[in-house]
Amino acid sequence: MNRKTWRAGIIGLGGIGDYHMNHLSKIENVKVAAICDVDAKAVEKAGDRLQLPAGKRYTDFHAIIADPEVDVLISGVSNQFHAEILKAAIACGKPIFSEKPFTRTMEEAEELAALYASNPMPCMIGFSYRYRPCFQYVKQLVADGTLGRIRHIAAHYLQEENAPMFNKPYTWRFRQAAAGSGILADIGSHMVDAARFFVGEFVQVSGLMSTFIDRRPDVRTGELQEVDVDDFTSFQSVLEGGVMGSFYTHKNAIGTGNQFNVTLFGDLGTVRIAVERPNEVHLTLRAGASHQLTETCLHLDEKTFKPMLQDFVDYLEQGGSATVPTLMDGYRNQQVLQAIIDSAKDGMSRTLHTDLNQKEGLV
Incomplete structure (x- = not known):
């Protein structure tokens, strides 16, 4: 056919x-x-x-x-x-x-x-990043209960390109009207999605944001333009099931390339992944009556995992999968970003209302 x-x-x-x-x-x-x-x-x-x-x-x-x-x-x-x-x-x-x-x-x-x-x-x-082999593998580990009950997720996403020594010029990413927010929207949104992908919905967040460099040169005029978005964002969170979360991101991290690392801590074990090594999973478990410790570095075959745009075509033909980030995932991600921004402005934590029943048709 x-x-x-x-x-x-x-x-x-x-x-x-x-x-x-x-x-x-x-x-x-x-x-x-x-x-x-x-x-x-x-x-x-x-x-x-x-x-x-x-x-x-x-x-x-x-x-x-x-x-x-x-x-x-x-x-x-x-x-x-x-x-x-x-x-x-x-x-x-x-x-x-x-x-x-x-x-x-x-x-x-x-x-x-x-x-x-x-x-x-x-x-x-x-x-x-949902489609990196390490993300797919960890998603299954969590679903299978290999790590036991998840207690804490920690993630950081670091790059170096915005550090002062590089004198990066003013672009739309440094303007709130065009970007919405700075580093939070740019790469911090991936940390939010990773937490939702592995653990579930955010229940409460407390954010902290800062602008390291408040003026950048406009390449067309040579004049300095005001930066009105964040260079640094960190946030603490509670996710569904009482899972604690800690996250930070910035592009002032000298010596980093695209360092997006995620660690999940469970009652039975810990798993660590890094986007720069997408086919590796570092798994630490304790098992048996003596709680014997085993540490394994798993090497995955990326050919056994579906690429993102192939999953999109399959979505068109067959309907969504557990992996597909739908419009609802975008919507809920934006809810969390806004809660982080609001919290950072006034120093008060925010409780999120996901309105699951009201929005359940957005798949």
Whole structure:
């Protein structure tokens, strides 16, 4: 039986757009049918490379979303456009993969949730680390009870690129109106998703945020621009089941590359994973009457795990899986981000109300 060939429209032709197109090329029943970017030169360059006709090269995302010859959308744009693109896709009932964070604000998130409830379709949010082999393996360890009852999850996500010595210029990521928040939305949202993926919903959070460098140079004018988002965020939390959580993130960590590490502490054992070593799982257990200690470094075969965009195509064809980060995962992630921001502003912890019954249709 022949499978449907999905005609994909790519919105955003920066580095993440190239990343997604490269991975789409490995899926046999998907082809790039149209592209879109506000940069007309980037559109022409990519269009020539893909040999797309002129009518499939867009600079207006509304037009590519409305194209009847585009079955599914892959969106990788700056945060300020996430909500508008998702809104247009929902209005057209067109399946979409959208990069994280879900939105800039809870107001945008609430509007999308209401629209989606009346016109649902497959929607996946790009929390890509769920698809690392080590994440998949640990998810199963937790489900199988290998670690016993989980008591604590700890995570940090560190990079060095924003440190003063690199004199990184002012971009949209340093402007609240465009980004929503700084390091929290950029990479901290992945820590929130990891906690939800492994443990469950956040119940309470207490946040702390700081801006290390409050002025950065504008490459166009040479003038210093004010940075009004966070360079550093940490938060303590309580997750469902009474699991405690501790998290911190910044890009001022000299000597780090993409250091996203997660540790889960259970009554029977501890497991440690690092995104920079995606095929390794460090497992420590005590078992038997003498509580014998065993320490193992497991090496995983990444070919046995499903890639993210393949799971998205399977979602289109078969429905969601336990792995797929849906629109609801994006919505709840945004709830936690907002609670962290609110807590950091006034020093008061926040209790989260997930409204499970009210939002249960958003899958």
